Amino acid sequence: MKIAVVGAGAMGSLFGSMLAEAGNEVWLHDVWVEHVQAINKDGLAIERGGKIRTLSISATTDPEQIGQAELIIIFVKSTHTAAAAESARKLAGSDGMVMTLQNGMGNADILAKFIDPERVLAGTTSHGATMLGPGRIRHAGVGATTIGAWAETKQGAERALKLSAFFTKLGIESEAVDDVRSVLWNKLLINIGLNAITALTAIKNGQILDLEITRELSRKAVEEAMKIAGRMNIKVGEDTVDKVYAVADATAANRSSMGQDVDNKRQTEIGTINGYIVREAKRLGMQAPVNETLTALVETLQFHYK
Ligand code: NAD
Numbered sequence: 048m049k050i051a052v053v054g055a056g057a058m059g060s061l062f063g064s065m066l067a068e069a070g071n072e073v074w075l076h077d078v079w080v081e082h083v084q085a086i087n088k089d090g091l092a093i094e095r096g097g098k099i100r101t102l103s104i105s106a107t108t109d110p111e112q113i114g115q116a117e118l119i120i121i122f123v124k125s126t127h128t129a130a131a132a133e134s135a136r137k138l139a140g141s142d143g144m145v146m147t148l149q150n151g152m153g154n155a156d157i158l159a160k161f162i163d164p165e166r167v168l169a170g171t172t173s174h175g176a177t178m179l180g181p182g183r184i185r186h187a188g189v190g191a192t193t194i195g196a197w198a199e200t201k202q203g204a205e206r207a208l209k210l211s212a213f214f215t216k217l218g219i220e221s222e223a224v225d226d227v228r229s230v231l232w233n234k235l236l237i238n239i240g241l242n243a244i245t246a247l248t249a250i251k252n253g254q255i256l257d258l259e260i261t262r263e264l265s266r267k268a269v270e271e272a273m274k275i276a277g278r279m280n281i282k283v284g285e286d287t288v289d290k291v292y293a294v295a296d297a298t299a300a301n302r303s304s305m306g307q308d309v310d311n312k313r314q315t316e317i318g319t320i321n322g323y324i325v326r327e328a329k330r331l332g333m334q335a336p337v338n339e340t341l342t343a344l345v346e347t348l349q350f351h352y353k
Contacts, residue, residue, distance in 0.1 A: 321342045
């Protein structure tokens with residue numbers, strides 16, 4: 048398959064490398080010039096479990112160089128999804144599929160404005176990756192990938208099924224689901240319970256559990272979001288707060304992705320996580336004061352980075 052990755056940072060480079068190593072024609076597209084140059088000059092170095100392998104793979108800052116692709120995978124941070132969608136539209140031509148495995152909500156909706164919604168796929172992945180420097184990534188965690196059609200049609204479901212079977216055959220364990228919105232929401236709720244709080248307070252995930260007052264803040268943010276999900280008829284687990292605490296415990300020593308963004312003075316994905324809840328609450332005439340406060344604080348923090 049001819050595959051283009053738009054946003055070839057940690058995760059885009061990881062998925063691009065796994066698909067290229069399995070024999071596909073893969074192009075990495077990124078706007079980060081040094082990274083693209085390093086990949087083209089010395090290959091992409093992937094560290095996993097202390098071992099480094101180097102892969103020869105095509106990278107470009109110019110999507111026009113790629114031509115048309117059968118599958119376009121979007122892995123920019125959600126702040127750049129609209130720009131990535133513009134590139135994806137050209138890369139997809141009249142029949143390419145476009146898939147997002149980004150975190151947060153709203154990415155697939157943006158893609159569906161640029162590309163025929165029938166060809167938009169969304170999902171989540173439990174793989175983890177870290178950027179080490181230009182041309183260098185770490186494969187930090189291995190896990191399952193879930194894929195579903197954004198337009199819940201029969202044709203979309205068939206595409207998701209085919210793609211997940213294709214990925215699994217290549218060694219990227221994947222599953223197709225009919226109700227991908229609920230899968231994205233369940234991941235969103237975990238991020239709502241952990242990300243902004245850890246980003247604002249400089250704590251690690253596990254430290255959310257140390258104080259009753261922090262646990263309560265996390266619980267309130269999640270329960271508020273669950274009410275919005277309920278109004279939108281999205282199925283979310285009743286035990287979601289317990290799951291948030293379990294994830295905090297299981298990843299106790301980790302800094303959340305938003306925490307890492309704040310540590311490195313990068314724009315965060317707040318707008319598609321807690322900020323998404325605030326927008327949806329307004330649209331539905333509901334209240335979301337906890338998420339509104341968390342969003343305002345993270346936005347203030349990132350606006351004033353020095
Ligand atoms: P990253 O910052 O490492 O990579 C994003 C890349 O996109 C950067 O290299 C950037 O230069 C590039 N980019 C920005 N604008 C672009 C544009 N218009 N066109 C092309 N490239 C552009 O981020 P990441 O950690 O790989 O995360 C990507 C997405 O995956 C996020 O939504 C994140 O939440 C999600 N995610 C990350 C992980 C993880 O372990 N890192 C795990 C699951 C999901």
